[in-house]
Each structure stands twice: as C-alpha cells, then as structure tokens.
Amino acid sequence: MKNIVLMGNPNVGKSVVFSRLTGAKVITSNYPGTTVDFSRGKMRLEGEVVHVIDAPGIYSLIPTSRADKVAATLFAQADLVINVVDATRLERNLYLTLEILETKKPTVIALNMWDEAKHLGIYISDKMLAELLGIPVVPTVALAGEGISDLVKQLVDAGASEKIKPVSEEERWVEIGQVVKKVQTVTTRNRTVWEEFADATVKPATGVPIALAAIFAAFWMVRLIGENLIGYVLEPLFELYRPLAMALSDRLGSGFFHDVLIGKLIEGEIDFVQSLGILTTGVFVPFGMVLPYILAFYFTLAILEDSGYLPRLATLSDNVFHKLGMHGYGIISVFLGLGCNVPGALSTRILETRKERFISATLMAIAVPCMAQTAMVLAILGPYGFGYLGLVFGTLALVYIVGGLLMNRFVRGESPEIFLEIPPYRKPSLRAVAKKTWMRIRGFVNEAVPWLFLGVVLINILYAVGFIGLLGNVFSPVMEGWLGLPREASIVLLIGFFRKDLAVGMLLPLGMTPMQLVIAATLLTIYFPCVGTFAVLVKELGMRDMFKSVGIMVFTALLVGGLMRFLLISL
Amino acid sequence: MENSIAGLKEGESGTIVDLLGGISFQRKLRTMGIREGQRIKLVSRQPLGGPLVVEVERQQTTIGRMMAERIIVRL
Numbered sequence: 001m002k003n004i005v006l007m008g009n010p011n012v013g014k015s016v017v018f019s020r021l022t023g024a025k026v027i028t029s030n031y032p033g034t035t036v037d038f039s040r041g042k043m044r045l046e047g048e049v050v051h052v053i054d055a056p057g058i059y060s061l062i063p064t065s066r067a068d069k070v071a072a073t074l075f076a077q078a079d080l081v082i083n084v085v086d087a088t089r090l091e092r093n094l095y096l097t098l099e100i101l102e103t104k105k106p107t108v109i110a111l112n113m114w115d116e117a118k119h120l121g122i123y124i125s126d127k128m129l130a131e132l133l134g135i136p137v138v139p140t141v142a143l144a145g146e147g148i149s150d151l152v153k154q155l156v157d158a159g160a161s162e163k164i165k166p167v168s169e170e171e172r173w174v175e176i177g178q179v180v181k182k183v184q185t186v187t188t189r190n191r192t193v194w195e196e197f198a199d200a201t202v203k204p205a206t207g208v209p210i211a212l213a214a215i216f217a218a219f220w221m222v223r224l225i226g227e228n229l230i231g232y233v234l235e236p237l238f239e240l241y242r243p244l245a246m247a248l249s250d251r252l253g254s255g256f257f258h259d260v261l262i263g264k265l266i267e268g269e270i271d272f273v274q275s276l277g278i279l280t281t282g283v284f285v286p287f288g289m290v291l292p293y294i295l296a297f298y299f300t301l302a303i304l305e306d307s308g309y310l311p312r313l314a315t316l317s318d319n320v321f322h323k324l325g326m327h328g329y330g331i332i333s334v335f336l337g338l339g340c341n342v343p344g345a346l347s348t349r350i351l352e353t354r355k356e357r358f359i360s361a362t363l364m365a366i367a368v369p370c371m372a373q374t375a376m377v378l379a380i381l382g383p384y385g386f387g388y389l390g391l392v393f394g395t396l397a398l399v400y401i402v403g404g405l406l407m408n409r410f411v412r413g414e415s416p417e418i419f420l421e422i423p424p425y426r427k428p429s430l431r432a433v434a435k436k437t438w439m440r441i442r443g444f445v446n447e448a449v450p451w452l453f454l455g456v457v458l459i460n461i462l463y464a465v466g467f468i469g470l471l472g473n474v475f476s477p478v479m480e481g482w483l484g485l486p487r488e489a490s491i492v493l494l495i496g497f498f499r500k501d502l503a504v505g506m507l508l509p510l511g512m513t514p515m516q517l518v519i520a521a522t523l524l525t526i527y528f529p530c531v532g533t534f535a536v537l538v539k540e541l542g543m544r545d546m547f548k549s550v551g552i553m554v555f556t557a558l559l560v561g562g563l564m565r566f567l568l569i570s571l
Numbered sequence: 572m573e574n575s576i577a578g579l580k581e582g583e584s585g586t587i588v589d590l591l592g593g594i595s596f597q598r599k600l601r602t603m604g605i606r607e608g609q610r611i612k613l614v615s616r617q618p619l620g621g622p623l624v625v626e627v628e629r630q631q632t633t634i635g636r637m638m639a640e641r642i643i644v645r646l
Contacts, residue, residue, distance in 0.1 A: 059602035318617065418622050420633040
C-alpha cells in the first residue's frame with residue numbers, strides 16, 4: 001500500500017491536515033512539538049486505499065532530537081510527501097521544502113494558514129511558487145477545512161520536481177531568497193494593541209505576574225468545574241443507582257461473587273468508595289469521582305494549549321528548569337503529566353539529550369500526580385482542610401525541585417539551552433477544545449477502567465487467598481517502623497501499581513489520622529509509576545535507565561516518607 | 572557598531588551579520604529564521620542569565636543566553 005507522509009516544520013498544522021484527510025482523530029495544539037510520535041490513517045485516493053502518516057515537525061532532514069529521528073525515518077518510507085508549509089513563515093519553511101524536493105520524492109505543498117497570512121498583509125503567488133518549485137502548491141486553511149479537496153486532487157498525479165537540484169546549504173539559502181523575492185509581497189502594518197499585550201506576556205516584569213494569575217485561574221477553573229460536576233451531577237446520579245445496587249446485593253447473598261461485584265457492606269449499606277466491588281467502587285471511583293476532574297482538567301488544558309500560551313510559560317520558567325537539568329520546555333511534560341503520566345512521559349521526546357529526558361521523565365513519574373490521583377486526594381483530604389492538601393502538593397513540588405537540582409549535578413550528559421519558536425496567540429475554538437477534551441476522556445475510560453476492574457478483582461482474590469495478611473507482615477517493618485503507617489498500607493501501594501486513584505480510595509478504611517493520610521497520599525505518587533506509565537518509560541528510557549529511575553523513585557519514597565513522618569508526626 | 576544580540580536593549584533592533592559556532596548550530600539558527608541579513612529585535616530578556624526572546628520577521632523565538640551571545644548584529 002502506498003505511504004503518504006505529512007512533513008513540515010513544527011506547529012504548521014500537519015496534524016490538522018491529517019485529521020481532515022483521514023477523518024482520524026489526533027491531538028492538535030498550538031505549540032511546536034505536539035506530535036512526538038506518528039499517527040497512521042487511511043484515505044481513499046481514486047478508489048485505491050492509501051496510508052497517510054502524520055510525522056513530528058522538523059526544521060531539516062538532519063535530525064537533532066528523538067522526535068526528529070522519527071520524522072526522518074518516516075520520510076524514508078514515503079512514496080508521496082505532503083509538505084505542509086506555514087504561509088506566514090514562507091522563507092524558513094522553504095529550507096525543508098528544498099531538502100525534500102532534492103531527494104526526488106513526489107511532493108505536493110499545502111500552503112497552510114492562508115487566511116492568517118492574508119490577515120497579516122502577506123500575499124503569496126501560489127501559481128508562481130508552484131512553477132518555480134516544479135510541484136503543485138495548494139493554499140489551505142486546514143482548521144476550517146478549506147483547500148483540502150483541492151489538495152487531494154493534486155495528490156493523484158503528483159511527481160518529483162524537475163526544477164530543484166541538490167545544492168550546498170549556502171546555495172540553498174540563496175535559492176530560497178530568490179524564490180521568496182519573486183512570490184511574496186508583504187504590506188507592513190502597524191502593531192496592534194494585541195501584539196503589545198502578547199509581548200508583555202514574555203517580559204519578566206509583566207509576564208511573571210500574568211503567568212501566576214493564569215496558573216491560579218487554571219487551577220481555580222479545574223476545581224470549580226470538577227466540584228460542581230460531582231456535587232450537582234454525578235453524586236445525584238449515583239444516589240439513583242444505589243437502590244439498584246442494593247437490590248442486587250440482596251439477591252446475591254454473601255459469598256465470592258457478592259464480594260467481587262458489590263464488595264463489603266459497611267453498616268449494612270453500600271459505600272461507593274470503601275466497598276471495593278466492581279459494580280460499586282469499580283464504577284464510582286472512575287465515573288463519580290475521577291471523570292469530572294479529568295473533564296475539567298483537559299478542558300482547561302486544551303484552552304491553554306490552543307491559545308499558544310505554553311511556550312511563553314516555558315520561556316518564563318526556563319531559568320528554574322535549567323537549574324533542574326532541563327530547559328523551559330520541560331514544563332510541557334509537567335502539564336501533560338498532571339493530566340496523565342503516560343502522555344507526560346511521551347512528551348519528554350521533544351527534549352534534545354538523554355540527560356534531559358531522563359531527568360524530566362523521572363521527576364514527572366516521582367512528583368507529578370495524575371488527575372485521577374489528584375481527584376481522589378482532593379476527595380479524601382479535602383474535608384480535613386486546605387492545609388493538608390497543601391502539605392501533599394507542597395511536598396511533591398519540593399521533591400521535584402530538590403530531585404532536579406541533585407540529578408542535574410549527578411546525571412552525566414548535556415543540558416542544552418532552550419531554543420523554541422513562540423507561536424502567535426490564537427483564539428481557541430470551542431469545537432476544537434471540545435473535540436480534544438472528548439478524545440482524552442475517551443482515552444481515560446478505555447485505558448483506566450479495565451485496570452481499575454482488574455485491580456478490584458485482584459484485591460478480592462488476594463484477600464480470599466490470605467495474601468494480604470502475608471504482605472502486611474513482610475512489609476510491616478517498613479510501613480509501621482519507618483513510615484508510621486498501618487501495615488495494610490502495603491496492599492494499597494501494591495494496588496497503586498494498577499490504579500493510583502483506586503489505591504487512594506483504599507486508604508479510607510484503614511482509619512488513619514489526617515497526617516498519616518498526607519504521608520500515604522504523597523508516597524503513592526512518589527514510590528512507583530502506575531503500570532501504563534511504567535510501560536511507556538521502559539520504552540522511552542530503555543531498560544538500563546529505567547532501572548536507575550526506579551531506584552531513584554524507591555529511594556526517594558523511603559527518604560521523603562521517613563522525613564515526613566519525623567516532621568509531621570513524631571515532632 | 573557590532574555587538575551580540577544579548578548586548579541589545581529591550582525593544583532595540585539590529586541586522587544579523589554573523590553566526591558564531593559549529594555547522595549544526597548555524598544550520599539550526601538559519602532553519603528557524605535567524606540568519607545573516609535579517610533584521611532582529613530583542614523583545615525581552617529573562618533575568619539571572621535566562622533566555623532572550625527575539626523577533627525576526629514577526630516570528631518570536633526564545634533562545635538561551637549563551638547561544639544569543641553567538642549571534643552578532645550591527646546596530
């Protein structure tokens with residue numbers, strides 16, 4: 001089957017074109033490096049089914065990061081290339097275009113962001129550009145779907161360029177200069193108030209207060225949406241469901257099936273958090289407690305992503321991240337990790353060196369709780385007051401910083417400086433935000449819920465065979481002696497490998513003090529990643545580095561847990 | 572007067588005359604639009620040796636201080 005590969009600089013809209021061509025749903029955002037892996041889809045071209053591949057963005061066919069290598073490999077497999085070019089930055093985009101054309105691969109150019117270029121006073125003669133390059137050029141506005149059908153028509157008999165010959169790098173720039181001079185006219189306009197504001201968001205004196213306000217507003221919005229969804233929608237719904245579950249409980253009587261499906265009754269009633277049955281806790285934790293926050297978080301994140309603010313935040317925080325052995329773009333993995341550690345781990349690919357990737361992946365796995373876990377921590381510690389929540393998240397932030405400072409000193413390798421294109425601000429479209437939020441929610445339901453069920457079944461089996469008591473005894477010196485937690489907490493850590501949200505809920509029946517809950521909730525973040533994150537980290541870091549990373553996690557968990565016990569309980 | 576872009580004041584512009592450094596560093600700068608002959612403006616400077624934000628042809632780029640010191644401009 002023929003392979004059509006989408007190639008282009010970062011953040012030119014390749015993934016949007018890809019969605020338009022194939023109908024496949026992929027995450028698109030307004031920052032360079034959204035796509036770090038490739039997506040494959042299919043489309044029909046003159047009755048023939050062809051593969052369409054969305055590659056990560058690159059500036060040149062000579063790779064500098066891991067994501068670049070993915071793109072270069074995909075390019076080698078291409079039968080036909082769609083080179084997506086940002087019309088507002090024609091000159092720099094043409095470098096990759098010439099490199100592609102020199103390889104004699106059949107190519108069609110999608111001259112994207114055509115509307116934005118016009119708006120900026122940039123006029124490009126697409127016909128003249130096509131003639132000079134010797135290949136078809138189609139103006140597109142991928143976000144609105146304009147020009148896509150023309151693009152498909154041009155794919156049918158696309159060929160290699162006869163006009164472009166391999167030249168040296170220097171000559172290539174000369175060639176680009178000549179082409180741009182012939183095809184592009186720019187009318188200069190005055191700066192708008194909006195552009196002045198855009199600049200203010202990257203100047204330290206104004207940018208830092210704006211950043212703090214933006215982050216505060218984002219968290220406030222997540223809490224507001226999450227709490228209200230739970231209070232006014234999900235909890236009432238589950239109260240309607242309760243009699244049904246009770247009726248089933250009565251019919252099942254006692255025994256193994258009752259334990260697995262309904263779980264333990266607490267004072268003769270179903271407790272949706274503590275009963276630990278598939279049809280009670282197994283449904284309530286993911287849908288009644290976690291999902292509302294997942295929705296709230298991803299909705300807010302999508303707005304941040306699509307507005308183009310994240311690269312500016314990376315610029316402002318570069319100083320801090322540089323001292324932790326990464327550069328400012330490390331903040332992307334923190335933000336994505338706050339939703340789910342799996343995409344967080346994948347996003348470390350945009351960092352250039354092994355050292356940076358190791359540090360950012362390890363720190364994220366240690367100190368960045370995913371939204372599922374955060375939602376549960378809010379639920380169990382929230383009632384005791386804001387201070388306890390502050391202790392958990394404050395400790396994690398401190399661990400992130402201290403861990404980064406130490407790893408920066410001791411992990412060998414380079415931490416290059418930041419070098420990052422800042423996209424223009426764009427107004428997030430409600431449709432795009434809703435679509436992206438929906439995709440991520442579906443991802444959560446598909447990935448998380450099976451593990452949660454498995455966790456619930458496992459708990460019941462382990463209890464039935466008496467393994468839980470054994471485990472508790474083996475780990476009691478660590479749990480009771482060192483961390484000051486009940487021995488049953490070791491079961492919680494075991495379940496945490498499957499689902500951390502479920503594990504946090506399991507802390508409730510242990511009858512711990514609020515301070516013990518703080519320690520246990522913090523440990524659950526630090527000690528080990530969940531199974532999904534673990535698998536991705538092994539793939540991203542390799543076995544050897546993952547082994548080191550896990551060592552750091554376990555050591556940090558024991559150290560921080562012991563210190564917290566000493567400071568919060570013993571003192 | 573020739574100076575590195577790091578020596579400019581916020582809001583000041585210059586014309587790029589030279590890029591100091593290895594081939595791959597130069598290529599990276601050029602493919603991101605920072606190349607000889609272009610007008611470049613310093614938009615902001617982060618404190619404590621942090622990165623600079625520069626603008627070439629309406630495109631802003633964040634660039635580390637040490638790299639910025641290797642971009643030579645004429646005022």
